[in-house]
Each structure stands twice: as C-alpha cells, then as structure tokens.
Amino acid sequence: MLQERTIGFIGAGSMAEAILAGLLRQKEVSRKQISIINREDQERLKELTERYRLDETKQRIETVAKSDIVILAVKPKDVPEVLQTWGHLFSEDQMLLSVAAGISTSLLEQHVAGKMAVIRVMPNTSCAVGQSATAICPGSHVSPEQLETARLIFRSIGSVIVVDESLMDAVTGLSGSGPAYVYYLAESLEAAGISAGLSPETSRALTVQTLLGASQMLLKTGKAAEELRREVTSPGGTTMAGLEVLDQYQLDEAIKKAVLRAKARSVEMGQQIAITF
Ligand SMILES: NC(=O)C1=CN([C@@H]2O[C@H](COP(=O)(O)OP(=O)(O)OC[C@H]3O[C@@H](n4cnc5c(N)ncnc54)[C@H](O)[C@@H]3O)[C@@H](O)[C@H]2O)C=CC1
Numbered sequence: 192m193l194q195e196r197t198i199g200f201i202g203a204g205s206m207a208e209a210i211l212a213g214l215l216r217q218k219e220v221s222r223k224q225i226s227i228i229n230r231e232d233q234e235r236l237k238e239l240t241e242r243y244r245l246d247e248t249k250q251r252i253e254t255v256a257k258s259d260i261v262i263l264a265v266k267p268k269d270v271p272e273v274l275q276t277w278g279h280l281f282s283e284d285q286m287l288l289s290v291a292a293g294i295s296t297s298l299l300e301q302h303v304a305g306k307m308a309v310i311r312v313m314p315n316t317s318c319a320v321g322q323s324a325t326a327i328c329p330g331s332h333v334s335p336e337q338l339e340t341a342r343l344i345f346r347s348i349g350s351v352i353v354v355d356e357s358l359m360d361a362v363t364g365l366s367g368s369g370p371a372y373v374y375y376l377a378e379s380l381e382a383a384g385i386s387a388g389l390s391p392e393t394s395r396a397l398t399v400q401t402l403l404g405a406s407q408m409l410l411k412t413g414k415a416a417e418e419l420r421r422e423v424t425s426p427g428g429t430t431m432a433g434l435e436v437l438d439q440y441q442l443d444e445a446i447k448k449a450v451l452r453a454k455a456r457s458v459e460m461g462q463q464i465a466i467t468f
C-alpha cells in the first residue's frame with residue numbers, strides 16, 4: 192500500500208531521521224517517494240540528503256505539503272508557525288501524521304483544510320533500528336483505511352498500538368521519553384562497572400548485552416518482570432544485596448515520579464501551544 196504513496200516530512204530533526212531511516216531500512220518506501228524540508232538549518236538537510244541519497248529537487252515545501260502523507264516532525268512550539276504558514280496547502284485527500292508531543296488532534300484539525308485526516312503519533316527514537324514502541328490515535332475524520340495506513344507506516348519501524356487520545360500523554364511519559372530512561376540506566380551501569388574496576392570497553396559491552404538479554408527475556412518468556420527478577424535473586428546472594436541498595440534509594444518511586452512528571456509535561460506543552468495558536 193505504501194509503495195504508491197508519497198511521504199513528506201516537515202522538520203528534519205532526530206525524530207524525522209529515525210522514522211525515515213526505519214522506513215528506508217525496511218524497504219517499505221523508496222527514496223523517490225520521500226521529500227523533506229527543514230527550517231533554517233540547511234546543513235542538517237544536506238546531511239540527511241547525502242546520508243539517505245534523497246532527491247534534492249523535492250526539498251520544497253510545495254512538494255512536501257502536497258504529499259499523500261505529511262509527517263509533522265517539528266518541536267511542539269513550532270507547530271503553530273508551520274500550520275499557520277503552510278496549512279492552507281493541505282487538502283482533504285491527504286493525511287497528517289503529527290509526532291509533536293502534547294498537541295491534540297482537535298487543535299491540529301482546527302488549522303488544516305476541511306476534514307483532513309489527522310493522526311497523532313507517539314513513536315520513540317528506537318524506530319531508527321526498527322524497534323519503536325509507537326502509539327497512534329485517530330482524530331475525528333480518519334477512516335479505517337487511513338488508520339491502517341498509519342499503522343502500516345509505524346509497523347514497519349516497530350510495534351504499534353492504537354489508543355484513545357486521552358492516553359497519549361501517559362504514552363508520551365512512558366514510551367516516548369522511555370528510551371532516555373533506559374540510556375540513563377545504561378550510563379549509570381557503565382559508570383558503575385568502571386568504578387568496580389572494569390575497563391570502559393568491557394563495562395559497556397557487558398551493560399549493552401545485559402540490557403538486550405533482559406529485554407529479550409521479557410519478550411520471549413512472557414513472564415512478568417517481577418518473576419524474572421526473582422529468578423536472578425538468590426537468597427542472601429549478590430543480587431539481593433544490590434537490590435536492597437536500589438530499594439534504599441527508592442528507585443521505583445523515582446521512576447514512577449519521572450513518568451508522571453513527563454506525562455504532566457506533555458499536558459502542559461499542549462496547553463501552552465493551544466494558547467499561542
Ligand atoms: N526525540 C524524541 O525522542 C521524540 C520526539 N517526538 C516529537 O518529535 C518532534 C520533533 O522532535 P525532534 O526530532 O527531537 O526535534 P529536533 O529539534 O531534532 O527537530 C525538529 C526540526 O524541525 C525543524 N523545524 C522547526 N521549525 C520548522 C518549520 N517551520 N519548518 C520546517 N522545519 C522546521 C528544525 O529546524 C529541526 O531540525 C517533537 O514535536 C517531539 O515532541 C516524539 C517522539 C519521540
């Protein structure tokens with residue numbers, strides 16, 4: 192289905208690149224279907240053009256805005272300017288997929304043509320390696336076929352769930368921001384390994400494989416995280432000693448607060464943008 196569609200990216204930042212890289216890597220679309228623009232940073236656009244061998248002649252807003260599928264990948268604060276400047280170029284036979292955190296479909300719908308289909312998407316940067324955990328929610332004018340197209344795009348770069356829009360801020364706090372929490376953990380583990388006497392290379396290699404192995408165990412065994420944790424923890428052993436320290440520092444509470452704060456920030460960002468729109 193995607194083979195026939197053109198895809199235009201507005202914004203050439205890290206999220207656009209992650210999606211683009213994933214789509215091309217999965218061979219879901221070919222380079223000639225893609226167009227992309229960026230604002231002032233033309234060096235960045237040049238870099239992506241060269242890296243993904245994109246067609247330079249298509250890097251015009253007129254081409255991007257007329258794509259069958261427009262992916263809005265600018266920072267939330269830049270969404271009003273984009274839609275106020277270019278929204279009039281869209282038409283009802285296109286779809287707008289917005290990855291902007293916090294921005295509701297109803298707000299987007301107010302600034303695009305007629306009953307254009309708008310879908311809010313929350314992927315994460317792991318889409319660059321085909322492993323995004325993406326949630327999507329349809330706006331008011333999305334047909335089942337259009338939702339399926341959006342699902343297909345993001346399915347090619349990881350897993351996709353369709354959720355009610357009321358859950359999108361929670362998704363943003365958990366899986367949108369989530370890779371950063373895991374990298375934070377990885378940084379901490381690597382540094383800890385070095386403190387324990389390992390070389391940086393050895394510490395990194397063991398950290399990466401430990402995270403990968405644990406994720407695969409969660410995925411492939413289907414067991415609850417708690418059960419898997421118990422299997423590692425021998426009574427009176429090393430793991431128990433380590434976990435007792437994490438409990439002393441209330442790591443579980445810190446993680447819960449982080450996710451809830453990120454969720455609240457998504458709500459705040461949406462409210463701030465709604466005021467300026
Ligand atoms: N980075 C992440 O992990 C995730 C980001 N998001 C969302 O993706 C969106 C983009 O985030 P990033 O890629 O991290 O930001 P970024 O700052 O790396 O990229 C945004 C790009 O948009 C360009 N831009 C700004 N205004 C523009 C305009 N008027 N016309 C054309 N281009 C314009 C900027 O020059 C910049 O290159 C944000 O709304 C964010 O909430 C969603 C999920 C995960």
Ligand SMILES: O=C(O)[C@@H]1CCC=N1
Binds near residue numbers: 292363368
């Ligand atoms: O930090 C942010 O605002 C974006 C949204 C989710 C991940 N990164």
